[in-house]
Amino acid sequence: MWPHPLPPASDATSLSQVDDGAYPQSRVTHGGATYWLERSADGVKRLVAETDDPSITDRFHGAVETVGDKVRLRAETSAHNAEALRAALPWLTPAPIGLHTSAGFGDRLGLATPGHVRALKAVRAPIRPVFAQQSIREMGRCHRTPRTVLDDATWGAFQAGWTGPVGGDADHLEELADIDRTAAAGFAFFTLDPKAEVDPEAEHADPDTVAAKVAALDWAALETDLPSFRRRYVGRRINLEHDALELDEGSVLRAMAKYGRALVHAMALYRRLQEKATGYEVEFAVDETDYPTKPVEHAVLAGELKRLGMDFVSFAPRYVGRFEKGVEYIGDLDELKRDFEIHAALARALGPYKLSLHSGSDKYSTYPLIAEATKGAVHLKTAGTSWAEALRVIARHDPDLMRAILALALDSFEANRKSYHLSCDPAKIPADPSDEIVARLLDVVDSRQVLHVGYGAILDEFGPQMYALWNDHEEEHHDIVAGHFVKHLEPFARHAH
Numbered sequence: 319m320w321p322h323p324l325p326p327a328s329d330a331t332s333l334s335q336v337d338d339g340a341y342p343q344s345r346v347t348h349g350g351a352t353y354w355l356e357r358s359a360d361g362v363k364r365l366v367a368e369t370d371d372p373s374i375t376d377r378f379h380g381a382v383e384t385v386g387d388k389v390r391l392r393a394e395t396s397a398h399n400a401e402a403l404r405a406a407l408p409w410l411t412p413a414p415i416g417l418h419t420s421a422g423f424g425d426r427l428g429l430a431t432p433g434h435v436r437a438l439k440a441v442r443a444p445i446r447p448v449f450a451q452q453s454i455r456e457m458g459r460c461h462r463t464p465r466t467v468l469d470d471a472t473w474g475a476f477q478a479g480w481t482g483p484v485g486g487d488a489d490h491l492e493e494l495a496d497i498d499r500t501a502a503a504g505f506a507f508f509t510l511d512p513k514a515e516v517d518p519e520a521e522h523a524d525p526d527t528v529a530a531k532v533a534a535l536d537w538a539a540l541e542t543d544l545p546s547f548r549r550r551y552v553g554r555r556i557n558l559e560h561d562a563l564e565l566d567e568g569s570v571l572r573a574m575a576k577y578g579r580a581l582v583h584a585m586a587l588y589r590r591l592q593e594k595a596t597g598y599e600v601e602f603a604v605d606e607t608d609y610p611t612k613p614v615e616h617a618v619l620a621g622e623l624k625r626l627g628m629d630f631v632s633f634a635p636r637y638v639g640r641f642e643k644g645v646e647y648i649g650d651l652d653e654l655k656r657d658f659e660i661h662a663a664l665a666r667a668l669g670p671y672k673l674s675l676h677s678g679s680d681k682y683s684t685y686p687l688i689a690e691a692t693k694g695a696v697h698l699k700t701a702g703t704s705w706a707e708a709l710r711v712i713a714r715h716d717p718d719l720m721r722a723i724l725a726l727a728l729d730s731f732e733a734n735r736k737s738y739h740l741s742c743d744p745a746k747i748p749a750d751p752s753d754e755i756v757a758r759l760l761d762v763v764d765s766r767q768v769l770h771v772g773y774g775a776i777l778d779e780f781g782p783q784m785y786a787l788w789n790d791h792e793e794e795h796h797d798i799v800a801g802h803f804v805k806h807l808e809p810f811a812r813h814a815h
């Protein structure tokens with residue numbers, strides 16, 4: 319519990335100068351200096367660095383004092399100092415992860431990373447973390463920038479003593495400008511999402527309409543023509559380990575009618591990324607579309623992206639069933655298992671690349687299935703579940719505030735729910751819940767989802783009070799988040815590589 323005692327260290331003289339409030343697990347020596355994070359009684363965090371080389375402390379903005387034969391820096395957790403810290407402790411700089419098993423931990427508040435680190439350390443499996451991960455949509459609702467998302471994750475990983483590699487996911491990028499902003503901030507994993515250009519009408523259109531849609535595509539932009547496209551796919555057979563996928567004419571044309579424009583847009587995003595970034599990897603995501611991605615569609619998408627030159631490390635199809643925010647999988651698990659198996663087999667046959675599981679939080683029944691099907695070539699992506707769990711701290715310590723938060727989430731629900739898949743029924747949530755019900759709001763689907771998507775309005779109204787509570791109960795908050803994520807990560811441990 320806070321404040322932490324300092325761990326024993328060799329340099330007792332200088333340690334005696336350290337104020338109470340250092341996070342012991344943050345202490346790390348690298349490149350000629352020792353760094354740690356401390357927290358003052360009023361909750362303000364500062365970076366401390368101690369070295370006998372003043373050129374190191376010069377890279378940070380802060381106050382420097384002489385302590386014995388060393389200099390000691392105390393510096394704010396500013397954007398400049400986050401960048402300098404990433405340069406000093408290079409593992410904190412997001413880097414590509416490749417085909418390793420990985421997990422993305424979205425953090426709407428910029429507070430949860432130490433809890434995520436705690437979970438990873440507890441699970442002790444080689445799962446590569448992506449602490450910095452937020453979609454442009456969420457950043458807008460939380461008034462965050464790509465840079466603050468990255469910096470908060472840097473400070474959190476440092477605070478908790480993470481010394482492994484990290485990714486950084488600029489999630490669900492849809493516009494060229496999104497690429498510019500996130501590439502400039504230093505993200506390393508770019509999730510390209512062309513959902514706005516996917517044509518859902520193609521799902522049920524009659525063959526003539528499908529043919530017309532295909533003929534109308536911008537084939538020049540696709541750097542091919544319809545006859546060549548047909549030759550590449552129609553009648554082709556893709557051998558999978560236990561099976562084969564036959565690409566019949568009707569399915570191939572329907573796939574292109576549905577995704578042809580999306581391919582053009584995804585390639586525009588990718589080319590922009592090539593101009594703007596170095597040292598990155600890409601995920602191609604169509605998970606937020608209206609219909610499950612069929613195996614033939616997966617094959618055509620992957621084949622065309624590869625032909626056009628996109629090198630993607632993971633693919634996020636829309637799987638069968640419903641992956642709603644913050645709750646268990648809704649659908650037939652046997653059907654989902656077969657869906658995972660065929661997409662995973664395609665990812666091995668056509669890549670290899672990883673399969674990505676979006677809206678992946680709280681879907682405990684699905685993790686063993688996708689871990690097994692992919693043999694660990696999988697990326698688990700969760701976004702808002704850390705936020706939902708953080709609300710438990712509020713419910714425990716200020717039930718009145720939690721009642722006000724719930725009332726606001728209910729009032730603003732129709733606006734908040736836009737662009738999210740939800741099945742909650744707000745009418746089932748008691749209007750004036752007792753303390754006992756408040757304590758269980760995060761355990762009931764209806765209230766969990768209403769609160770899950772209400773973050774923008776809730777933080778706008780109650781942010782300062784909520785942050786004060788999380789600050790006062792930091793250890794408890796991180797323990798809650800860690801416990802929640804251990805349950806997410808453990809099913810992947812056996813297959814992780």
Ligand SMILES: [Zn+2]
Nearest residue numbers: 605606676677
């Ligand atoms: Zn997604």
